[in-house]
Amino acid sequence: MAALQRRRHYSVLVLLFMLLGMLWEAGDGQIHYSIPEELDKVSFVGNIAKDLGLEPRELAERGVRIVPRGRTQLFALNPRSGSLVTAGRIDREELCAQSEPCLVSFNILVEDKLNLYPVEVEIVDINDNAPRFLREQLEVKIIENAALSSRFPLMEVYDPDVGLNSLQGFKLSGNSHFSVDVPSEANGPKYPELVLERALDREREAIHRLVLTAMDGGDPVRSGVARILVTVLDANDNAPVFTQSVYRVSVPENLPVGTPVLSVNARDQDEGAHAEVTYSFVRITEKISKTFCLNVLTGEISTSANLDYEDASFYELDVEARDQPGLQDRAKVLISILDVNDNVPEVVVTSGSRSVAESTLPGTVIVLFQVYDRDSGRNGLVICSISRSLPFELEKSVDNYYRLVTNTVLDREQVSLYNITVTATDKGMPSLSTEMLISLNVADINDNPPAFPHTSYSVYIPENNPRGASIFSVTAHDPDSHENAQVTYSLAEDTIQGGPLSSYISINSDTGVLYALHSFDCEQFRDLQLRVIASDSGDPPLSSNVSLTIFVLDQNDNTPEILYPAFPTDGSTGVELAPRSAEPGYLVTKVVAVDRDSGQNAWLSYRLLKASEPGLFAVGLHTGEVRTARALLDRDALKQTLVVAVQDHGQPPLSATVTLTVAVADNLPDVLADLGSLEVPHDSDASGLTLYLVVAVAAVSCVFLAFVIVLLALRLRRWQRSHVLQTSGGVPAGLPASHSVGVDGVRAFLQTYSHEVSLTADSRSHAIFPQPNYADTLISQESCEKSEPLLIQEDFYKEQDSLVRVRLLLLLYLFEQEKLKFSLISA
Numbered sequence: 058m059a060a061l062q063r064r065r066h067y068s069v070l071v072l073l074f075m076l077l078g079m080l081w082e083a084g085d086g087q088i089h090y091s092i093p094e095e096l097d098k099v100s101f102v103g104n105i106a107k108d109l110g111l112e113p114r115e116l117a118e119r120g121v122r123i124v125p126r127g128r129t130q131l132f133a134l135n136p137r138s139g140s141l142v143t144a145g146r147i148d149r150e151e152l153c154a155q156s157e158p159c160l161v162s163f164n165i166l167v168e169d170k171l172n173l174y175p176v177e178v179e180i181v182d183i184n185d186n187a188p189r190f191l192r193e194q195l196e197v198k199i200i201e202n203a204a205l206s207s208r209f210p211l212m213e214v215y216d217p218d219v220g221l222n223s224l225q226g227f228k229l230s231g232n233s234h235f236s237v238d239v240p241s242e243a244n245g246p247k248y249p250e251l252v253l254e255r256a257l258d259r260e261r262e263a264i265h266r267l268v269l270t271a272m273d274g275g276d277p278v279r280s281g282v283a284r285i286l287v288t289v290l291d292a293n294d295n296a297p298v299f300t301q302s303v304y305r306v307s308v309p310e311n312l313p314v315g316t317p318v319l320s321v322n323a324r325d326q327d328e329g330a331h332a333e334v335t336y337s338f339v340r341i342t343e344k345i346s347k348t349f350c351l352n353v354l355t356g357e358i359s360t361s362a363n364l365d366y367e368d369a370s371f372y373e374l375d376v377e378a379r380d381q382p383g384l385q386d387r388a389k390v391l392i393s394i395l396d397v398n399d400n401v402p403e404v405v406v407t408s409g410s411r412s413v414a415e416s417t418l419p420g421t422v423i424v425l426f427q428v429y430d431r432d433s434g435r436n437g438l439v440i441c442s443i444s445r446s447l448p449f450e451l452e453k454s455v456d457n458y459y460r461l462v463t464n465t466v467l468d469r470e471q472v473s474l475y476n477i478t479v480t481a482t483d484k485g486m487p488s489l490s491t492e493m494l495i496s497l498n499v500a501d502i503n504d505n506p507p508a509f510p511h512t513s514y515s516v517y518i519p520e521n522n523p524r525g526a527s528i529f530s531v532t533a534h535d536p537d538s539h540e541n542a543q544v545t546y547s548l549a550e551d552t553i554q555g556g557p558l559s560s561y562i563s564i565n566s567d568t569g570v571l572y573a574l575h576s577f578d579c580e581q582f583r584d585l586q587l588r589v590i591a592s593d594s595g596d597p598p599l600s601s602n603v604s605l606t607i608f609v610l611d612q613n614d615n616t617p618e619i620l621y622p623a624f625p626t627d628g629s630t631g632v633e634l635a636p637r638s639a640e641p642g643y644l645v646t647k648v649v650a651v652d653r654d655s656g657q658n659a660w661l662s663y664r665l666l667k668a669s670e671p672g673l674f675a676v677g678l679h680t681g682e683v684r685t686a687r688a689l690l691d692r693d694a695l696k697q698t699l700v701v702a703v704q705d706h707g708q709p710p711l712s713a714t715v716t717l718t719v720a721v722a723d724n725l726p727d728v729l730a731d732l733g734s735l736e737v738p739h740d741s742d743a744s745g746l747t748l749y750l751v752v753a754v755a756a757v758s759c760v761f762l763a764f765v766i767v768l769l770a771l772r773l774r775r776w777q778r779s780h781v782l783q784t785s786g787g788v789p790a791g792l793p794a795s796h797s798v799g800v801d802g803v804r805a806f807l808q809t810y811s812h813e814v815s816l817t818a819d820s821r822s823h824a825i826f827p828q829p830n831y832a833d834t835l836i837s838q839e840s841c842e843k844s845e846p847l848l849i850q851e852d853f854y855k856e857q858d859s860l861v862r863v864r865l866l867l868l869l870y871l872f873e874q875e876k877l878k879f880s881l882i883s884a
Contacts, residue, residue, distance in 0.1 A: 106139025120168025398485025503595025613707020
């Protein structure tokens with residue numbers, strides 16, 4: 058029955074408090090509700106959706122949630138009904154102890170707008186605790202001659218409820234000598250006192266057993282019971298007396314453990330054992346007993362634990378002085394705790410993102426966080442700051458909330474990660490501060506094209522390279538990330554000598570490695586021009602290009618080509634003339650050779666490989682000139698055979714050889730007689746010879762007339778050219794250097810070899826003059842690198858060949874004249 062009445066009572070209270078919650082007033086914009094304690098989990102507190110002006114379904118859509126103020130979450134939101142409900146059982150005594158009213162404050166955060174709404178819930182006490190004595194049994198010693206109406210303090214009675222539900226009265230049973238009374242105090246614990254109503258007589262009754270009942274004013278009434286044992290003592294007419302009824306002291310909260318706080322002192326005018334006083338705490342809580350300790354002999358009070366202003370700022374202690382017979386006196390000790398700035402500010406991130414796009418506009422809210430300090434006064438005032446060099450700033454919001462917003466455009470390629478240090482500093486003396494690190498990643502967008510480290514590249518590869526060989530590698534760097542930084546390579550469309558570039562060069566699209574699809578020939582082309590394109594994989598993709606020049610380096614793959622003496626086309630062997638009167642160093646002839654290679658691969662050197670008369674002739678190492686090494690002797694053979702080797706300076710070197718036939722005689726008739734005696738048989742037909750002489754004389758006469766005309770023309774041309782050379786600095790205008798060298802060589806040859814004759818070994822009618830005398834000149838790499846070197850040399854040698862033919866005709870005429878005279882004399 059009692060349980061049924063209690064349930065009905067609770068139902069009435071719930072309805073009452075729900076009605077009070079619906080009638081809240083918002084004078085300052087704060088939402089207020091009232092609920093009784095000990096409600097079940099998910100009990101209705103208030104219609105928060107309605108109070109916020111929202112529909113229940115909007116709670117989840119707009120990210121409405123509870124932000125507690127530094128304590129355990131006591132309430133929750135029901136998104137279906139839009140109501141505020143309890144998150145668990147709420148004990149008012151655990152939250153607020155004896156404080157009235159008991160208020161729980163928190164904030165409602167609307168996530169999409171980052172708006173905060175303060176909410177206050179009052180927890181109303183119910184009678185769920187019975188009065189409780191600190192001890193169930195107490196012994197009280199009273200002298201037998203104690204005066205009537207004497208009061209004897211008993212143990213403290215504690216009821217954690219408040220108002221009518223707290224302790225309201227006492228009832229003493231089983232004795233007529235005593236009554237119980239409670240000193241009138243507005244608030245705080247009740248300290249009952251035993252009042253002597255009738256005189257005691259120890260001899261008649263030395264012990265009194267009492268039952269003390271404490272009752273509260275709740276419905277139903279709750280009570281607690283303690284048993285009191287009263288011992289009647291022998292007379293002791295003086296009790297200890299404290300020097301002060303109230304002791305006051307203020308100490309800082311950072312007082313070291315064991316530090317004396319103050320000393321109490323009580324005096325007893327009795328003598329002997331009745332004057333020996335001991336001190337003890339009475340009517341103190343368990344917390345006070347763990348915080349302070351009292352010296353029972355000296356009355357010194359010291360700390361036994363660390364003090365904390367934020368936990369308790371004031372302590373009230375009751376000290377009792379008792380003599381040996383049991384007389385006592387009590388005094389109050391009031392200890393005030395002074396706040397010391399010993400708590401650093403705390404920073405709690407409430408909402409926000411750990412990543413932001415680099416395209417985010419200035420003024421965008423990134424993070425919302427709260428700061429608070431457990432200290433009080435100026436020690437609890439907190440200021441937040443961040444580095445001014447960062448592209449962010451802090452904005453103060455409500456209730457110690459701050460917003461972290463951007464103040465400029467971000468660039469991930471410059472800074473991809475921001476470690477933002479938020480410094481919270483209080484205003485205490487000295488001030489304390491704490492730092493919280495917020496790591497913010499900057500998300501990439503494709504705003505950078507790939508970039509090559511150089512504006513152009515030059516690549517050198519040797520000719521005759523194998524097909525498919527890797528020749529070079531290009532790399533482009535994209536400062537973006539992920540697919541925006543994935544680079545692919547390609548070649549710009551182009552043609553080389555009429556063919557597509559892709560048939561000569563290919564590139565790996567992933568690595569940028571270039572491959573040769575052909576074996577290059579330096580004599581075909583010396584360089585290739587192409588452009589490499591690098592594109593990223595962003596959306597849209599970005600690209601850049603770079604020029605690349607491939608230079609083909611020459612290799613020694615061409616043997617020297619001998620231009621003079623040229624091999625006759627009729628199968629005969631050319632003969633060079635050397636008079637027997639020639640002094641050492643006499644220039645007999647010159648071997649002329651070229652090499653299609655370039656550089657040192659085209660540098661030629663000449664040497665005498667074989668000679669029929671060793672030591673008679675020498676060959677210039679760099680000029681190819683064949684000269685006599687000593688004077689010719691009569692014993693030297695008429696016909697000398699020389700083998701000259703021409704070798705380049707490549708690695709490995711390549712060479713070519715030419716065989717020279719040198720006829721030794723003092724004059725032309727002698728060499729012709731000697732050669733005739735060597736080559737013409739003695740049984741030749743005289744009639745055939747006569748016919749041959751007649752034809753030869755006629756032919757030579759015609760040719761001689763033509764030769765005179767050509768010689769005059771050449772003299773006139775030579776005079777004009779020398780005049781032009783004087784006016785143009787030595788080289789005719791518009792004439793290439795190679796042509797100029799050729800003309801000078803021909804002129805020098807005409808002046809040097811005008812008297813020299815060369816005959817073929819198998820015919821008396823064919824005479825070949827030596828080629829022009831070339832100076833000791835190396836062919837430069839630049840001249841070899843011209844687009845048509847062979848054409849220039851061909852023109853040069855055609856001109857030389859014309860001059861040689863004229864001289865051959867002149868010699869042939871002289872030869873026929875001598876031969877005709879010789880025939881007439883013989884006839």
